[in-house]
Amino acid sequence: MGGLHSISKSICGKSCKRNDYERPNELFQNNRLPVISEQEKIIIVESWKIVKTDIEKVGIITFTNLFETHPEVQNVFMSFRSKDTSDLEYNHILRAHALRVMGTVDKCIYRLDNRDKLRDLMMDLGIRHKNYTVKIEYIDLMGPQFISSIKPHLENMWTEEHERAWENLFQLMCYYMKKGMCSI
Ligand code: HEM
Numbered sequence: 319m320g321g322l323h324s325i326s327k328s329i330c331g332k333s334c335k336r337n338d339y340e341r342p343n344e345l346f347q348n349n350r351l352p353v354i355s356e357q358e359k360i361i362i363v364e365s366w367k368i369v370k371t372d373i374e375k376v377g378i379i380t381f382t383n384l385f386e387t388h389p390e391v392q393n394v395f396m397s398f399r400s401k402d403t404s405d406l407e408y409n410h411i412l413r414a415h416a417l418r419v420m421g422t423v424d425k426c427i428y429r430l431d432n433r434d435k436l437r438d439l440m441m442d443l444g445i446r447h448k449n450y451t452v453k454i455e456y457i458d459l460m461g462p463q464f465i466s467s468i469k470p471h472l473e474n475m476w477t478e479e480h481e482r483a484w485e486n487l488f489q490l491m492c493y494y495m496k497k498g499m500c501s502i
Pocket residue numbers: 391392394395411415418419422423443446447450452453456457459460461491492
């Protein structure tokens with residue numbers, strides 16, 4: 319339970335009691351809307367061009383790592399229950415979801431200068447994830463796994479600025495996704 323507690327901390331920015339998981343609106347209240355600088359936008363667009371050439375592999379590694387580090391997330395995918403991660407790697411549903419996540423990242427990058435469209439896209443996705451019974455505290459797990467799976471593709475060009483730029487992009491995407499989840 320300690321793991322989930324620290325996840326909820328990152329959502330609400332303060333210590334939460336266990337039953338706070340049942341109160342997503344309160345968890346979301348103190349969430350910060352991240353700012354992405356012009357320089358960070360350039361970094362994201364340029365590095366995405368490289369990552370995109372191996373988009374399926376990056377997607378699969380992101381999800382495999384997510385299930386290995388947070389096995390409880392696996393239960394959400396009903397069809398994945400009782401399977402181990404090596405089986406998952408070849409599961410077509412997993413591949414499809416991994417690609418959909420990558421597709422969403424792509425759409426958000428092209429909407430970085432159109433914040434209303436980015437917000438609407440991610441809020442609608444958040445609403446649908448609430449209907450898929452995904453817990454709000456799971457949403458923030460995706461960014462760190464994604465970042466560690468793109469790093470090897472960018473080899474020597476990876477800097478602290480890349481790390482911050484991609485963290486900010488995911489925080490922005492997840493901010494609106496969680497906002498959508500809290501709106502219904
Ligand atoms: C940044 C984070 C995420 C993004 C961008 C994302 C994106 C997507 C997209 C584009 C779909 C296709 C269906 C639709 O558009 O409604 C989808 C479906 C789904 N997602 Fe996510 N997702 C994210 C995180 C998660 C997490 C953390 C979980 C599980 C804990 C999850 C579970 C599901 C499930 C169960 C479905 C429906 C079934 C399926 O398509 O396999 N998603 N997601």
